Amino acid sequence: MKTLIKNGYLITVDASDTCGEGCVLVENDTILYAGPEENAPQEKADRVIDAQGGIIMPGFVNTHTHVPMTMMRGYADDLALMDWLQNHIWPAEAKLTEDAVYWGSMLAMCEFAAAGVTCFSDMYNFNAQIARAARAAGLRAMIAVAVLDIDGGGDARLKNAEEFFDLVKGERRITAAIGPHAEYTVSPEMFGRVRDFAAKHDARIHVHVSETRQEHADCLARHGKTPIGLLECLGVLELPVMAAHCVYVSDDDMDIMAKYGVSVLSCPGSNLKLGSGVPRVAEMIKRGVNVSCATDGAASNNNLSMMEEMTLTALLQKGICQDASLIPAKTAVRIATVNGAAALGMSHLIGSLEAGKQADLIVIRTDGVRWCPRANLLNHLVYSGSDSDVMLTMVGGDIIYQDVRIMFGDVEEIKAKASQYAAKLFA
Numbered sequence: 255m256k257t258l259i260k261n262g263y264l265i266t267v268d269a270s271d272t273c274g275e276g277c278v279l280v281e282n283d284t285i286l287y288a289g290p291e292e293n294a295p296q297e298k299a300d301r302v303i304d305a306q307g308g309i310i311m312p313g314f315v316n317t318h319t320h321v322p323m324t325m326m327r328g329y330a331d332d333l334a335l336m337d338w339l340q341n342h343i344w345p346a347e348a349k350l351t352e353d354a355v356y357w358g359s360m361l362a363m364c365e366f367a368a369a370g371v372t373c374f375s376d377m378y379n380f381n382a383q384i385a386r387a388a389r390a391a392g393l394r395a396m397i398a399v400a401v402l403d404i405d406g407g408g409d410a411r412l413k414n415a416e417e418f419f420d421l422v423k424g425e426r427r428i429t430a431a432i433g434p435h436a437e438y439t440v441s442p443e444m445f446g447r448v449r450d451f452a453a454k455h456d457a458r459i460h461v462h463v464s465e466t467r468q469e470h471a472d473c474l475a476r477h478g479k480t481p482i483g484l485l486e487c488l489g490v491l492e493l494p495v496m497a498a499h500c501v502y503v504s505d506d507d508m509d510i511m512a513k514y515g516v517s518v519l520s521c522p523g524s525n526l527k528l529g530s531g532v533p534r535v536a537e538m539i540k541r542g543v544n545v546s547c548a549t550d551g552a553a554s555n556n557n558l559s560m561m562e563e564m565t566l567t568a569l570l571q572k573g574i575c576q577d578a579s580l581i582p583a584k585t586a587v588r589i590a591t592v593n594g595a596a597a598l599g600m601s602h603l604i605g606s607l608e609a610g611k612q613a614d615l616i617v618i619r620t621d622g623v624r625w626c627p628r629a630n631l632l633n634h635l636v637y638s639g640s641d642s643d644v645m646l647t648m649v650g651g652d653i654i655y656q657d658v659r660i661m662f663g664d665v666e667e668i669k670a671k672a673s674q675y676a677a678k679l680f681a
């Protein structure tokens with residue numbers, strides 16, 4: 255099966271940030287060609303899609319999510335992290351069931367598809383249901399089993415993790431990871447066990463780090479080390495680590511992260527909404543840290559728009575550092591795509607439009623008034639575009655969203671089911 259997407263403007267996000275008019279030829283799940291139409295292989299395509307002058311680019315990689323939290327959207331807003339978590343989110347999560355998680359996850363899949371997200375990296379419980387939803391939708395996913403032992407449930411969660419790793423072994427689009435929740439919910443002993451688990455399974459470690467000033471200070475008081483310093487000391491950073499938030503990491507922390515290749519999963523929208531602060535992304539990049547961006551769960555964002563996160567990442571750094579040259583548009587696009595692929599250890603597979611990579615790509619309509627004049631489509635993408643401009647989302651050659659239509663399910667049914675289960679969580 256060959257698909258030709260023609261008449262587009264390519265933002266390839268390759269090593270040279272190549273942009274320009276062109277087309278993409280896909281065979282089954284793989285990109286055969288991405289470049290100017292005149293150089294394209296003259297092969298007959300089974301399916302031809304006219305991009306109508308719109309942008310063709312790699313899909314967004316949303317590196318830190320808790321997908322079932324779409325069901326908690328709007329139930330607890332305008333609260334600080336700990337109040338929000340302890341008094342609202344954790345009590346609701348205690349009522350979750352397998353079906354609730356599945357339908358909440360399906361709601362997130364619809365939102366991802368419509369927002370051009372082709373891959374997400376999640377941390378939560380009920381992982382089999384999240385995988386089931388990702389499979390049903392056709393999304394690519396790295397799903398981390400959340401581990402915490404503050405409540406004495408550490409052993410059971412590690413056992414869950416073993417089962418989940420077995421469940422998704424060999425799947426093409428779903429990869430398992432291990433997710434020690436954070437320094438304040440996971441004991442040093444458990445971090446050691448998680449490290450051993452990750453080493454045994456050749457898995458990535460997904461962890462919340464220095465999200466709030468209080469968390470960072472408490473860790474210093476408890477251990478005499480920052481969360482990153484503690485993870486280094488416990489040997490966790492010897493393995494591939496994806497660190498969400500990193501709002502309060504110190505300069506030394508950043509150097510440690512660069513040294514070990516720790517990737518940052520920055521969630522500026524969630525950090526702003528929970529009043530946590532603004533991560534020093536520009537400084538991290540300067541010090542050689544790989545920075546990706548993400549939405550976090552929909553209960554603290556309150557949507558799953560990567561275009562918003564990409565824009566926020568750029569604007570916040572310019573604003574807090576009073577330097578408009580920081581995070582130029584092309585860097586913001588890399589943060590939302592190829593850097594996310596690197597964070598997930600998937601650079602060889604996804605993150606850019608290059609022959610041989612998986613056909614995880616999106617087409618963005620550029621005929622709206624916000625895209626006029628067509629002075630610089632890359633800059634428009636970051637500073638003027640919006641999710642509603644996404645016209646097509648493709649994962650591994652499969653179209654999962656096209657022209658405002660979800661291809662993998664009945665959106666009205668998914669919305670109704672998710673709403674029904676959400677009401678029970680907050681009854």
Ligand SMILES: [Zn+2]
Nearest residue numbers: 462498550551
């Ligand atoms: Zn989170």
